[in-house]
Amino acid sequence: MTFQGIAADNLAEVYRLAAEKYGDLPAFATRIRSGVFKPVSYRDLYDFGLYLGTALIELGVEARAHVGLLADNRVEWNIADYAILMCGAADVPRGTDVTNQEIEYILDHSDARVVFVENKRLLERVIRIMPKLGKVQHLILMDPKAEAPKGVLHLYELVERGKELRGEGDRQIEERMAQITPDDLFTLIYTSGTTGVPKGVQLTHANMASQVRNLPFPLEPDDRLLSILPVWHSYERIFHMIAISNGCCTYFTSLRSIADDLKTVKPTIMASAPRLWENLYLRIMKNVRESHWIRRGLFRAAYFSSRMVKSSTFFFQGKELDLSGRGIGAILGKSALGALKILLFLPLYIALNAVVLEKLRQVVGGSFKGTVSGGGALQPHVDEFFNYIGVPVLEGYGLTETSPVAAVRTHGKLVIGTVGPLYPETELRIVDLNTGEILYPNSKHKGDGRGLKGEIHLKGPQVMKGYYKNPESTEKVLKDGWFNTGDIGMYTFNDCLKIMGRSKDTIVLLNGENLEPIPIEAKLCESPLIDQCMVVGQDRKQLGALVVPSMEGFEEAGLKAESLEELAESSDARRLIQQEAKRQISGENGFKAFEHIHGLRLLDKEFEVGDEMTNTFKIKRHVVDEKYGDLIDEIFQS
Template identity: 50%
Template sequence: MKTLADLYQSSKNKYGERPAFLTKNSSGEFDSVSFSELYELGLQLGTALIELEFPYKGHAAVLADNRLEWIIADYAIVMAGGADVPRGTDVTDSDLNHILPHSGSTIVFAENDSVLKKLHQNQSAIQNVHTIILIDKNAKGTGKELRFWDLVQRGKELREKGNREMEKRISQIQEDDLFTLIYTAGTTGRPKGVPLTHKNIMSQINRIPIKLAAGERILSILPVWHSFERMFEMVCIHFGAGTYYSSVRTLKEDLKKVKPTFMASAPRLWESVYQGIYATVAKSSSVKQSLFHAALFFSSNIQSAKRWLGFRELDLTGRNVIVSLFVGIFKILQYILNILPATLLDLIVLNKIRQATGGKLKGTVSGGGALPNHVDKFFNAIGIQVLEGYGLTETSPVISVRILNEAVMGTVGPLYKETSLRVVDPNTSKILWTTEEGGPKGYSTKGEIHVKGDQVMSGYYHDEENTRKVMNGGWFNTGDLGMMTYNNCLKIVGRTKETIVLLGGENVEPVPIENILSQSEFILQCMVIGQDQKYLSALIVPNPEFFPDYKPGIGFSSAEEEAKCAVKIQGVIKNSISSANGFKSFERVVDFRLLPKPFETGDELTAKLSVKRHVVTDKYSGLIRDIYSGKKEEVLR
């Protein structure tokens, strides 16, 4: 299969009346649409779009969250030879004013009255839009919009009269045509448009190392317009699995109702489940607590033995044959001594915990941020495999992912098939490790990750400047730091680029935050941190001119003066990083630390005075650990 149109048609033929997507009705029960019905609904809506003069290779924006109409619109736009421009209902005014004109969208699908109101409040954003289609049946609208299901009915009538424009369009689609234009999650800066082709996405689907079976139940909770969730839904269509649209709000009850066999998720979800389990255990009797910890202990020992004996233990040094022999003997004994209590306690304790996820969950793919090590170990121990993957929107998105029953914890798995990768020294551009034949193989050597393959975008949409920053000879600079382990798995260790990805999957551009903080006379320099954490914090260099007690290289000699400085800087943060200044809730800076010395050229700063984020992160790693080792959860108000 070369295009998504091929995929959609193939799934209809293979899986027919099997449930494809399931959404909740007003009673809270899941209603399904089959693969055959979905395909036909896509043809009907697409036929109506063509009648509305939607051109081949045209762009249509879909401003909606996870719901049946979303996937129908996707089918219709793609099979009509166009590309969708997706965004959620939380789209901001600044997003609308940039994305709609920049993408050239002429049709906009709006989920509800709230989204419609935003559109009408930003008339300059929709000056080239000739049609707005209102999705929700219960939305009031203004009377000028077209209704989603009315268009589906119109398309049905046209097809019953013999209209076959959609079949003509489908026959024209080429693998280098765009199927989507996803805009990266910008903050106060402009989001970049990532154009992905049929070839990009089909390379992911055709080479997916995780196999699902027809009829499997997949719970969907991530925003459907995110590239990770989008790709995973296409994978479900490929295998004939049923996708149940859920949300974080109803996740607990939906897990029990659906009993999913697999799902895609963000790290924050599993940390939340982890914390919920431990909170429940803490409220239990001392006997139950003891049984829980014993079950976890024995199961962890069993899993550790299995990983070592299966050559799945993280290897950063290269196994020594003699040492491996003795460790192997120890692991065999460990397995023998622990298997009986582990099995019994699994039945008594851990099986009940797994039942909270429906009892049928084989595993989940986690993406959008790093999975905390303690969470990773915990779920592996209780029998739920969390397969951490790595990628970006620009890579459609997956570069590497762990494989079911072969996962190496502490890594993001082996590379995707036919993916080329380089690990490059960010300071000298020297290649340290590469998949290229005859190239260096510096295992466990940290460097910047550059990737090349069919999943990599050609460049940002109508944005040569940003494209030049990341693309060179077909190689895409991810801006992330990593290394290849001796297990031939990729391990992510940090980042050199600016974007911060929080634990919940939110993308934050730190520069606008740093710029507004640096405007304060009290702050000489600052760097926002928070990669793979729940919230943002900042490392701040006070301005010595306003704090005479602060001596560069020493810091404050008086705790009292340092406290006074901290109070003033906290006030700056509170007043600057607020909704009134256009910042979202997850962009708030929750905590900060004062640094003992300014950033210097040749050390923390480049010759152009840009902050070397990976250098600062390494230098103050202890301070950063201190920030996030506490329980501070409240956002500064």
């Protein structure tokens, strides 16, 4: 079942219809100070877009051109987005944390001639590298409080210029809007590839329109969204589009003010990353530990009774994870146990729900219909905690290349341990990594292949057009409309997708940061003390490493061992390698803070071809993850 707001085959038309339908309702709101937000209405936002878009056309922005947009979440981002799309162009977005090398590569590769820049600090960096940006002709400063230096345009000056042109009868932007086709790009998002060189993901108006029309939960104009994730990410952006389509107001917040803003805004829905929920969980647990022993006892009793009642209720609703397909005996046994738990603990749950759990729900505003967590895996204990206390966390799954949503939990399919059912119109194949056999759907297997682990391939209207000017990379992941995600998972017996790892190299940390392990591993292996290594950290807060020490290197360093087993158990060897990791993977060597190694374990066996390595000596990451899973867990527990 889908819940459709405004539906159109291009986003410029969605913007126009939203202005007509929702008029003076607030579209976006900027935080002025604690408890105070300044809104902009749907009608005003659309008018700003018309004015700025008209000025962009006069500036020379052609239909289907690419326009750089270097900024974080703010109303001016949306004004620029409206203008770029309404004049028939596509934006090339990136946040203010972009490096100079990324700016240079992305703007040159995307052929951007006009670039929006959020503030003067970032503008100064862009100006310094302008000699390398031969294609860029115009820079536009967005910050309303900053004055544009000579040679740089200002967003609000262009808005005024566009207003003048429209007052004189200029209607070119309406002509541009009428010419937009569903297959035209609305954005070109650069994401890291396995080589570390960014790849431009081409997403079309049809891609995004499919995400909007297939929304699997209802939204109303009085719903309130809190925006904290980077808007240039496709994940946050789909929430902006869904909000616009349904007439909701999106409030901009930040990590510094989110605790305060949750209480002020009382959001009903929110896009979030796992790190947010982990931090809230840790804060709640800290408060519990520091509270009076009576309060601690009440909390434990409330959560335990809630867990007993909710987990049993989930089973009866078909929401308990099922990886094997339960027989009638298992169902009857679980039913009896579940009924007993409800009978025993429901009175205690009812008594403590309002007294204890309601106060916990107030931490996130108390009005949540649900929050969709994405960009990394939610830790199981955190996932269970919030869902059991009555804060619905609807974990989702997708990639930039799928616009991004491919699967998401709904209230009817809130199966903890999964990312929910497939998004409407999405097709799934689970493929054996070794043989290429399609495991699901396959009638030869039990349940058509449910419960079998393999590589996830997706097909649907949200799958990207391809990588910009990169047919080789496109051909590697797109075949006959099927997109190879590089992720490993299975389809459960209660028809939900479970993510179990990654077959490709990219690591996604818990905070959503994407990084490539190969350059880090290459740098580590420059040390004479390290023979082989593999960086780990998928869905963790930080990186760790599994290291095969070099017996020869340690002998030269004065630490002789009779075997790898002896060396791996040596505390001195681990200490020296930790020092090497800190020295090699550092800011001085060009590595970002989230790429640093925070823990490691030494292995007593080399990676071998046919086992942990391919014939071309590439590490089979999924094999190592499975083989050394306990050791990897130890890294992140210490």
